[in-house]
Amino acid sequence: MIITLERVKDGTEALVREIQGGRTLRQRLARLGVHPGDKLRLIRTGHFGGPVLIEVHGAEVAIGCGMAQKIVLEVSESS
Amino acid sequence: MKIALVGQPNCGKSTLFNSVAGYKSIVSNFPGTSVDFTLSRVSFNGESFELVDLPGIYSLSSSEPDERLARDYLLQMKPDAVINILDASLLGRSIELTLELLELKIPLVVCLNMIDEAERKGIRIDVRHLEEDLGVPVIPTIASLGQGIPELFEATIRTARSGQTGKSFYCSRDVENAVAELTILIGDQTAEKLSVPGRLLALKLLEGDDDLERKVREEKPDVIPEVERLRESLSYYRGRPADVVLSSERHSLALNLFEHVAVVKPRTKSTGRDRIDHFLLHPLWGYLALGLVLLVFFNLVFGFGKLVEQPLLACFSRFSELLQARLGQESLAYTLVEGLVQGFSGGIGIVLPYLVPFLIGLSLLEDIGYLPRAAFLMDTIMHRIGLHGKAVIPFVLGYGCNVPAIMGVRTLGSQRDRFITAVLVTFIPCTGRTTIIFALVAFYVGPNAALFLYLLNLVVIAAAGKLLSMLRPEASPGLILEIPSYRLPRPKAVASKVWFRLREFVVVAWPILIVGSVLLGFLEHLHLFEAVNRFFSPFTSGLLGLPEETSITLIFGILRKELSIIMLVQALGTNDFSSVLSQGQIMVFTVFSLFYIPCLATLAMLRLVVGLRAALFTLVMTTTVATVIAVLFRLFYLLVA
Numbered sequence: 001m002i003i004t005l006e007r008v009k010d011g012t013e014a015l016v017r018e019i020q021g022g023r024t025l026r027q028r029l030a031r032l033g034v035h036p037g038d039k040l041r042l043i044r045t046g047h048f049g050g051p052v053l054i055e056v057h058g059a060e061v062a063i064g065c066g067m068a069q070k071i072v073l074e075v076s077e078s079s
Numbered sequence: 080m081k082i083a084l085v086g087q088p089n090c091g092k093s094t095l096f097n098s099v100a101g102y103k104s105i106v107s108n109f110p111g112t113s114v115d116f117t118l119s120r121v122s123f124n125g126e127s128f129e130l131v132d133l134p135g136i137y138s139l140s141s142s143e144p145d146e147r148l149a150r151d152y153l154l155q156m157k158p159d160a161v162i163n164i165l166d167a168s169l170l171g172r173s174i175e176l177t178l179e180l181l182e183l184k185i186p187l188v189v190c191l192n193m194i195d196e197a198e199r200k201g202i203r204i205d206v207r208h209l210e211e212d213l214g215v216p217v218i219p220t221i222a223s224l225g226q227g228i229p230e231l232f233e234a235t236i237r238t239a240r241s242g243q244t245g246k247s248f249y250c251s252r253d254v255e256n257a258v259a260e261l262t263i264l265i266g267d268q269t270a271e272k273l274s275v276p277g278r279l280l281a282l283k284l285l286e287g288d289d290d291l292e293r294k295v296r297e298e299k300p301d302v303i304p305e306v307e308r309l310r311e312s313l314s315y316y317r318g319r320p321a322d323v324v325l326s327s328e329r330h331s332l333a334l335n336l337f338e339h340v341a342v343v344k345p346r347t348k349s350t351g352r353d354r355i356d357h358f359l360l361h362p363l364w365g366y367l368a369l370g371l372v373l374l375v376f377f378n379l380v381f382g383f384g385k386l387v388e389q390p391l392l393a394c395f396s397r398f399s400e401l402l403q404a405r406l407g408q409e410s411l412a413y414t415l416v417e418g419l420v421q422g423f424s425g426g427i428g429i430v431l432p433y434l435v436p437f438l439i440g441l442s443l444l445e446d447i448g449y450l451p452r453a454a455f456l457m458d459t460i461m462h463r464i465g466l467h468g469k470a471v472i473p474f475v476l477g478y479g480c481n482v483p484a485i486m487g488v489r490t491l492g493s494q495r496d497r498f499i500t501a502v503l504v505t506f507i508p509c510t511g512r513t514t515i516i517f518a519l520v521a522f523y524v525g526p527n528a529a530l531f532l533y534l535l536n537l538v539v540i541a542a543a544g545k546l547l548s549m550l551r552p553e554a555s556p557g558l559i560l561e562i563p564s565y566r567l568p569r570p571k572a573v574a575s576k577v578w579f580r581l582r583e584f585v586v587v588a589w590p591i592l593i594v595g596s597v598l599l600g601f602l603e604h605l606h607l608f609e610a611v612n613r614f615f616s617p618f619t620s621g622l623l624g625l626p627e628e629t630s631i632t633l634i635f636g637i638l639r640k641e642l643s644i645i646m647l648v649q650a651l652g653t654n655d656f657s658s659v660l661s662q663g664q665i666m667v668f669t670v671f672s673l674f675y676i677p678c679l680a681t682l683a684m685l686r687l688v689v690g691l692r693a694a695l696f697t698l699v700m701t702t703t704v705a706t707v708i709a710v711l712f713r714l715f716y717l718l719v720a
Contacts, residue, residue, distance in 0.1 A: 023287060027142060027326070028139075032561055033172040035327055043353075044356075050362075050455075050458050051458045053455065053562065058169050058171065058202070060452070062455045064462075064558035
């Protein structure tokens with residue numbers, strides 16, 4: 001299933017399929033370890049348009065809602 | 080010998096620096112606090128060297144100011160060795176920076192810090208294996224406990240002597256071909272002239288580094304079209320932009336290396352951190368907890384301050400009376416000495432009781448790791464005023480002192496966010512302005528009126544934020560922030576941070592306070608106040624309806640906010656303000672003090688961080704806002720009375 005980051009449920013594990021943004025956004029995410037192909041786990045969905053909290057490569061990273069909308073994930077059907 | 084410390088934000092770099100350098104650098108558990116680098120002379124085993132603490136960086140690119148600063152330092156100052164500190168519990172991610180540092184061809188030592196935390200997370204690292212793979216010494220440490228530090232510096236000095244620079248890591252064939260071609264095109268001479276190793280330069284140009292591209296364009300403009308051609312061909316064959324190709328290559332090299340040297344036990348049940356965060360980041364409990372934290376925090380600080388302030392001030396006023404009796408009220412000597420005492424006691428009696436507990440509390444919150452969580456919670460609300468969650472940190476800092484708050488603005492991603500946040504921070508009532516609110520409004524009008532002023536202040540900040548984001552409509556890049564593990568604050572780290580921030584007040588502001596106070600006493604002795612007051616009279620008494628004697632106090636408030644209240648005693652000739660000022664006048668005076676021109680130190684910092692234009696803009700904006708609100712208050716009291 002293809003879905004953007006701000007719409008997945010708590011606890012979902014997924015692969016980053018694409019980052020739909022310019023070079024600046026890609027680089028800012030890459031700095032904190034989010035690259036296409038990486039596995040991440042959603043710890044907490046954003047509430048009231050707030051940021052989402054994810055775990056990626058052992059670190060926890062908060063990502064604003066606007067940015068999360070640009071991160072396309074691939075969630076396997078079984079989970 | 081020069082040794083530089085390089086590492087990602089929050090890897091314990093500053094803790095390590097402090098453990099050997101003493102109270103020089105500022106440590107914190109908020110990513111990106113040490114924005115300027117700090118250096119210190121260190122002797123170790125009879126060897127003396129200069130240790131430089133560079134800002135925390137995630138990579139060697141140039142898009143963030145911190146990263147550019149660190150990179151420029153490494154390239155231009157050419158330290159004899161670099162200590163690359165890694166958070167061992169985040170090895171897979173941290174090692175990407177190591178791969179870039181290896182390309183600098185500077186003797187390198189890897190410090191695997193927080194090795195205990197990695198073990199707690201179930202990550203076992205084969206240090207010897209990692210050493211072999213990287214070709215540089217790898218030393219495991221626990222900087223907060225001082226473990227492994229002697230071994231680290233021994234290895235560093237040895238490496239600096241031997242000049243061991245480690246291995247290069249090679250990307251896929253197509254990328255390496257492009258790098259090789261570009262290295263030849265650039266030529267050794269140009270690379271040397273820019274003091275960037277050829278291979279690193281080629282890699283960075285392919286990745287699209289604006290800063291290096293500009294420099295190469297100046298030196299050898301004909302290379303640029305070739306760079307563009309190579310980039311295009313890379314992205315054509317790989318089906319993704321060249322910068323993604325390069326960063327993915329580095330990323331997969333890092334992950335391979337990580338898998339080669341580390342064993343990760345699968346995640347067991349939820350950890351203590353998860354449970355705490357489940358509560359502290361909860362959409363309901365989280366906000367309640369945040370409110371409670373702030374409530375307890377401010378109550379403790381001001382409770383303590385009040386307890387200490389009264390007896391201290393009483394002590395000083397008894398001393399003044401003694402002086403007056405000894406020297407005679409009209410003598411010049413008395414005027415000068417009294418000014419000295421006033422300035423001195425102003426520092427000790429008003430600011431230190433509030434500033435010290437505030438800074439200790441703030442450092443504790445910072446080191447525990449609560450501030451990034453506050454940023455997480457506040458993101459939605461900050462969005463309403465055109466900013467994002469990270470900006471809440473400077474705001475909270477601003478309640479202590481606007482100066483460190485404006486320094487903290489540097490951690491924000493875009494120039495726009497830095498500008499808006501810095502300007503808004505100058506509206507936050509710092510301890511100085513808080514003193515005025517408490518001493519005047521809370522004391523003479525009532526605590527609820529004081530609370531009302533704080534709320535009004537927030538409303539004004541929100542409105543100003545809205546207005547400023549309309550002036551700078553570019554979208555804020557949004558929040559992206561690492562939420563670090565909770566850590567036990569170390570007394571030494573807290574103490575050094577408190578001292579670092581306090582020093583600014585003691586060294587810069589306090590002398591100004593004392594000199595200003597003496598100067599004011601002197602002016603008074605010469606009866607020059609009246610001239611100044613008369614000059615500003617149309618504004619202060621005409622527009623604001625205050626006694627014209629208050630003009631001089633407001634002018635001194637620009638030196639330091641709390642001077643306004645100290646000088647008010649002198650200017651009005653009484654300690655009991657209600658005998659000379661009506662409630663309305665007290666409110667108008669306080670409101671004006673709350674919003675008008677920030678103090679000199681803040682203005683200087685604004686100029687430094689966001690530029691002269693921003694500082695001038697702030698000057699005009701704050702004066703206008705203060706005047707408008709003060710006049711509204713005057714009208715309100717005129718109507719009520």
